[in-house]
Amino acid sequence: MTLCTLRRLLSFVKEKKTIRLPDEDRLSRMDFHSYVPGKGLGETVGILTKHYRLAVNGEQGAVLERGKLSRYGVFIIHTSIIVILAGSFTGLLFGYRGFVTLKVGETKDRLTLRGKTAAEIPLGFALTCKDFRVNFYPTGEPKDYVSTVEIIENGKVVLGKEIRVNDPLSYKGIRFYQSNYGSAPVFFFNVGGEKIILTEREVFRKNDLLMMVARFEGKVHDFGPGVLVAYLDNGEPKAAWFLKSVDRLREQKLQGVKVSLVDIQEQPYTGLEVSRDPGVFIVWAGFALMLLGLYVNFFLQHRRIYLLRVSEGLLVAGMASRNREDFKKEFEKLTEEINGRTS
Amino acid sequence: MAVHHKILGVATLLYLLVFFIHVLYFSLKKERVLAVAWMIIYATICVHTLGIVLRWIESYRMGVGHVPLANFYESLIFFAWSVTFILVVMRKKISYPVITMCASLASLFLMGYASISPSVEKNIQPLxxxxxxxxxxxxxxxxxxxxxxxxxxxxxxxxxxxxxxxxxxxxxxxxxxxxxxxxxxxxxxxxxxxxxxxxxxxxxxxxxxxxxxxxxxxxxxxxxxxxxxxxxxxxxxxxxxxxxxxxxxxxxxxxxxxxxxxxxxxxxxxx
Structure with missing residues (x-):
């Protein structure tokens, strides 16, 4: 395709120089031609320039044309495909796709990349979820998913926005889309008198104690909800079950600190799709170029009218790149118009 | 049954009528029959458009206002409308009775499928x-x-x-x-x-x-x-x-x- 495009480009460069008026012999062999007796060149050019653009104006004759752009149509379309591909490669090379889940009230400054290696990378700023809500229609279907977020940079709130489906947040080239939502359990602990809130896999450290909720079970045998807490016992990893409804297992000593499971609650979170795509504007440019190219190529027609002074008067000849049936009618009308002025 | 369903039902019958008038044309070969067919095609697209507009208005009355292009049923109705729209717009170029007949048959099929198939949800749904x-x-x-x-x-x-x-x-x-x-x-x-x-x-x-x-x-x-x-x-x-x-x-x-x-x-x- 690239080759084809380049070849066309070369042919345009070559063609540029060769617009000239053919001789009478060649014009009279064209499909559309007509002799107009006793008609001046200047006058006829005057009539035709209402519809056509004057390309060559000489002593002996003139060339007028229209829709010249249509000859570049195919070139524009093929270029646009290359531009779109270039834009998508730019996106692939310098962009990323990921997601971030935020509980209401939570702040994060990293996102999780999508792909085989689920790596976390820094955003460059922090994002706080102030609120998440779902609005419903009277019929019960969801109407709206709204995450109210704030962007925090250097400790200051720089931007606040409600992210909805079809209305993403864009900041510093990174876009946040409302993608999903749900609820996740959070665990309220009392660690040596200090009240803390942990989510699954969140690590808590205090003095010698290092602990993490390794697993949550809605039902541990018949004893109700419980969490498996992993901790380091003098450098050795160990785990202990905390059950909310069993008094004996609600409170345990880990590393000499009294740890008790106070409550387990479901907390809503919002799932935001994160993407950075520096190539997207190149892709948009490609799209615009493609629509322009298709329009020019299919709906404009390159038409040329040749005028040549001959002994009988004027020889008018025409050519069209496509849609010759339509051009035939137009040519007949034009020659009538030229003739009409004389009589 | 809402008004827009009835109007679209009339449009469906009109497509059937357009088809039969073409059959009549091919048996009689009278140009006047063809002129009638075209008049009915124009009437059909008016009725069809009216049906879509009424459905649109109805959705606003229900408080879930949106353009009727949102589910399979609405897309079938719009598909049929588009076929007739192309016929009317390109009339000069494509005015051959066998083509208009086949096109009206296509619209008839789409409209019929939309209204008869039980798997197609016909009611206005919120967006x-x-x-x-x-x-x-x-x-x-x-x-x-x-x-x-x-x-x-x-x-x-x-x-x-x-x-x-x-x-x-x-x-x-x-x-x-x-x-x-x-x-x-x-x-x-x-x-x-x-x-x-x-x-x-x-x-x-x-x-x-x-x-x-x-x-x-x-x-x-x-x-x-x-x-x-x-x-x-x-x-x-x-x-x-x-x-x-x-x-x-x-x-x-x-x-x-x-x-x-x-x-x-x-x-x-x-x-």
Whole structure:
């Protein structure tokens, strides 16, 4: 395709120089031609320039044309495909796709990349979820998913926005889309008198104690909800079950600190799709170029009218790149118009 | 039963009437019958448009106002409308009774399928969040005008293989109409895919996600691109070109129906 495009480009460069008026012999062999007796060149050019653009104006004759752009149509379309591909490669090379889940009230400054290696990378700023809500229609279907977020940079709130489906947040080239939502359990602990809130896999450290909720079970045998807490016992990893409804297992000593499971609650979170795509504007440019190219190529027609002074008067000849049936009618009308002025 | 259902029911019957009047024309061969057929085609598109507008108004009255282009039923109704719209707009170019007959039959099928099939949800549904965008209008309209143009192309491509003196227009005419409808369809399909991509960028976070509908629309686009290349570069004409337009239309049908029923994806609200 690239080759084809380049070849066309070369042919345009070559063609540029060769617009000239053919001789009478060649014009009279064209499909559309007509002799107009006793008609001046200047006058006829005057009539035709209402519809056509004057390309060559000489002593002996003139060339007028229209829709010249249509000859570049195919070139524009093929270029646009290359531009779109270039834009998508730019996106692939310098962009990323990921997601971030935020509980209401939570702040994060990293996102999780999508792909085989689920790596976390820094955003460059922090994002706080102030609120998440779902609005419903009277019929019960969801109407709206709204995450109210704030962007925090250097400790200051720089931007606040409600992210909805079809209305993403864009900041510093990174876009946040409302993608999903749900609820996740959070665990309220009392660690040596200090009240803390942990989510699954969140690590808590205090003095010698290092602990993490390794697993949550809605039902541990018949004893109700419980969490498996992993901790380091003098450098050795160990785990202990905390059950909310069993008094004996609600409170345990880990590393000499009294740890008790106070409550387990479901907390809503919002799932935001994160993407950075520096190539997207190149892709948009490609799209615009493609629509322009298709329009020019299919709906404009390159038409040329040749005028040549001959002994009988004027020889008018025409050519069209496509849609010759339509051009035939137009040519007949034009020659009538030229003739009409004389009589 | 709401008013718009009744009006659309009348439109369906009118399509049937248009079809029968064409049959009458082919038996009587009177030009006046054809003039009547065209008058009814105009009346039909008016009634059809009225039905769509009433459905639109009704959705606002229900408090879930949105353009009726949001589910499978509404898309079938709009598809049928688009076919007739193409007929009316391109009347000068495609005014051959056998083509208008086949097109009215296509509209009749789409309208009938929309109203008879029990699997098609006919009631006005609230617009789900993913569809709440101004891109919905331009994306759906461009896609269905494209589909409708491809229907005309398919009719010409198929009629090319039929021999029936006095009924089938000359082969050169069929080929010309086929080409014209393909360029209109190709332009609109391109516009539909591109506006869809822009919308996807705002709604899903990516302008292309290889959703089955996206993939199949790309396949359709490539087939029609081949049609145009074969015609312009290779100079293909006649049977081979007619065959590509038939293959292209099979791909259109799969993009529209097949993907909805067989492959689920991001476009699954269209079922």
């Amino acid at each position: 789900i969040p993913a569809l709440q965008s101004n891109w919905l209008h331009v994306h759906v309209v461009t896609c269905f005008i494209a589909y409708a143009a491809f229907v005309i192309s398919f009719i010409c491509g198929s009629l090319y293989f039929v021999e029936w003196k006095g009924v089938i227009p000359p082969k050169a005419v069929l080929e010309d109409i086929n080409y014209r409808s393909v360029i209109v369809g190709f332009y609109m399909l391109s516009a539909g895919i591109l506006t869809g991509a822009v919308w996807a960028h705002y709604a899903w976070g990516s302008y292309w996600s290889w959703d089955p509908k996206e993939t199949w629309s790309l396949i359709t686009w490539i087939i029609y691109a081949l049609f145009l290349h074969a015609r312009m570069v290779r100079g293909w004409r006649e049977k081979r070109i007619a065959l590509i337009s038939i293959i292209g239309f099979i791909s259109v049908v799969f993009t529209y129906f097949g993907v909805n029923f067989i492959l689920s994806g991001l476009h699954s609200y269209a079922t």
